[in-house]
Amino acid sequence: MVMAIVVAALAILALVTQAGAWLTQRAHPPQGRMVEVAGARLHVVDLGPRDIATPPIVMLHGASSNLGAMRQPVGERLATSHRVILIDRPGHGWSTRTNPWDSTPAIQGRMIAEALAKLGVNRAILVVHSWAGALGARMALDYPQAVAGMVMLAPVAYPWPGGVGRYNRIIATPVIGPLLAYTITLPLGTFLIGPGVRGVFAPQLAPDGYVENTATSLLLRPREFLANARDLVTLKAAVAEQAPRYANIKAPITIISGDQTDKTVSTNIHSRPLAATASSAKLIVLPGVGHMVQNAAPDLVIAEIEAMIGAMARSTAAAAR
Numbered sequence: 268m269v270m271a272i273v274v275a276a277l278a279i280l281a282l283v284t285q286a287g288a289w290l291t292q293r294a295h296p297p298q299g300r301m302v303e304v305a306g307a308r309l310h311v312v313d314l315g316p317r318d319i320a321t322p323p324i325v326m327l328h329g330a331s332s333n334l335g336a337m338r339q340p341v342g343e344r345l346a347t348s349h350r351v352i353l354i355d356r357p358g359h360g361w362s363t364r365t366n367p368w369d370s371t372p373a374i375q376g377r378m379i380a381e382a383l384a385k386l387g388v389n390r391a392i393l394v395v396h397s398w399a400g401a402l403g404a405r406m407a408l409d410y411p412q413a414v415a416g417m418v419m420l421a422p423v424a425y426p427w428p429g430g431v432g433r434y435n436r437i438i439a440t441p442v443i444g445p446l447l448a449y450t451i452t453l454p455l456g457t458f459l460i461g462p463g464v465r466g467v468f469a470p471q472l473a474p475d476g477y478v479e480n481t482a483t484s485l486l487l488r489p490r491e492f493l494a495n496a497r498d499l500v501t502l503k504a505a506v507a508e509q510a511p512r513y514a515n516i517k518a519p520i521t522i523i524s525g526d527q528t529d530k531t532v533s534t535n536i537h538s539r540p541l542a543a544t545a546s547s548a549k550l551i552v553l554p555g556v557g558h559m560v561q562n563a564a565p566d567l568v569i570a571e572i573e574a575m576i577g578a579m580a581r582s583t584a585a586a587a588r
Contacts, residue, residue: 280450287453288488295482297361304381306369310361311382312353315346321576322390322415323350325383329397331495333360335481337396340565345572354379358494360485370497371505372405380410389413392575396420396561397532398498401506407516408509416519416575420560420568421532424541426507431499438496448489456487467531470555471563513544520548521571525556532558
């Protein structure tokens with residue numbers, strides 16, 4: 268009798284999850300085009316003018332989000348005068364990946380590099396946030412000819428003490444994780460996503476309507492929730508493997524992070540050591556600013572991207588003389 272009740276409850280929750288996922292996708296349809304690469308189908312939003320000489324700006328989001336987190340407010344403002352390419356990382360937003368465990372910066376970097384080549388982008392400036400800091404660093408190591416420069420916002424770069432949350436490890440566990448993802452994650456997550464977003468923004472306030480405007484609720488769909496958990500549980504080992512190579516990064520780097528108020532990604536563990544290791548890195552630490560640097564200081568972020576583009580243009584002009 269008890270087993271029958273449990274099975275019935277799980278069946279009802281599974282139906283609620285499927286209905287919720289369908290409604291969420293209907294509310295937040297894809298905004299760009301799909302690019303097929305080996306092992307993934309990537310959702311790409313390509314904004315701004317194409318007929319400019321400066322490298323395109325490629326913006327890559329962190330964990331628990333999608334390209335909407337980079338589009339507002341920085342991406343759309345940059346697109347008034349630059350080509351801006353926003354990409355849902357493999358498994359996130361409207362991007363898919365064939366192998367759910369293709370979760371490391373090395374694998375995702377290869378997929379994104381292939382997508383950029385298909386878009387005719389041979390060299391780009393990467394703007395990366397949080398989890399994607401490790402991804403940008405890996406792309407600068409593996410595809411140095413494709414990375415003209417990099418602006419890193421509160422990046423993950425090194426191993427850290429502790430883990431990534433027990434619930435992520437549970438969700439990444441075979442059998443148990445998918446069972447939870449396809450039953451309780453969406454109904455429960457609907458109530459928790461607001462407080463979660465507020466925690467990531469702290470001590471700043473999340474913009475009004477942020478969850479809706481950035482389609483953050485797409486995260487609660489089972490396949491994306493599973494992908495996100497797998498990205499997180501494999502990240503620590505991945506950065507431990509690639510961190511010894513950071514001194515080899517030749518592309519200019521600007522790192523912008525909050526001070527100790529960033530409780531999500533410690534500036535002392537990640538940004539400061541990276542700035543000390545990469546020979547061409549510049550570090551800006553913002554007092555009183557938390558993890559969502561692009562929202563807390565959009566004018567500064569845009570100014571630093573423009574400064575990097577300007578420096579590249581002057582260098583190119585000087586070389587041509």
